[in-house]
Amino acid sequence: MSDDPLEQLEAEAAARKRAGRQPGGSRNPRRRKSSSGDAQAKAAAELAARQAEAERRKREAEETEAAAREAEEPAKPDPSPAPEGPARSQGSPDPASGKRPKAIPFYPNPEHDEFLWQVQEAATARREKIPATAVLRLALRRLSEQMTPSEIVRALGGPVQTQGKMGRPRK
Numbered sequence: 001m002s003d004d005p006l007e008q009l010e011a012e013a014a015a016r017k018r019a020g021r022q023p024g025g026s027r028n029p030r031r032r033k034s035s036s037g038d039a040q041a042k043a044a045a046e047l048a049a050r051q052a053e054a055e056r057r058k059r060e061a062e063e064t065e066a067a068a069r070e071a072e073e074p075a076k077p078d079p080s081p082a083p084e085g086p087a088r089s090q091g092s093p094d095p096a097s098g099k100r101p102k103a104i105p106f107y108p109n110p111e112h113d114e115f116l117w118q119v120q121e122a123a124t125a126r127r128e129k130i131p132a133t134a135v136l137r138l139a140l141r142r143l144s145e146q147m148t149p150s151e152i153v154r155a156l157g158g159p160v161q162t163q164g165k166m167g168r169p170r171k
Contacts, residue, residue, distance in 0.1 A: 106136060 108116060116132050123130035143152070 106132075 116135060119130060119135055120132075147155070
């Protein structure tokens, strides 16, 4: 070997380049060495946990559907004719597809927004978290117990327009 320090550094770099990365050669001392068996076991455990969670959600959905069916039985049927075909409302989930319902935007007016803030303050005082969506679900559940869909339409709908322009005017 030569006495020149630059040549020594170049020789060490060339030796490192030829050797390549050594297994378990992480520069982080806290990083533990993992074998492929550990990674496979971890992946298998994660898959099993996902499957168990999916089964639990499926059971909860079935229980919810059964409770909804029981709640609907004592209610009197709606005298208006039911719409035919596969058309569904925006908020009702399709149990066969297993997908979540489409998100429906909610824009509260100032007085409703103030009420939601009051609910949040009351929940914070009790050290609980109550999201606005939970308040909306409770309100819809109570409304569905008190009124039928046709009663809600009659209460919110205006007079039926039989003549004149319908829709948005063109430019």
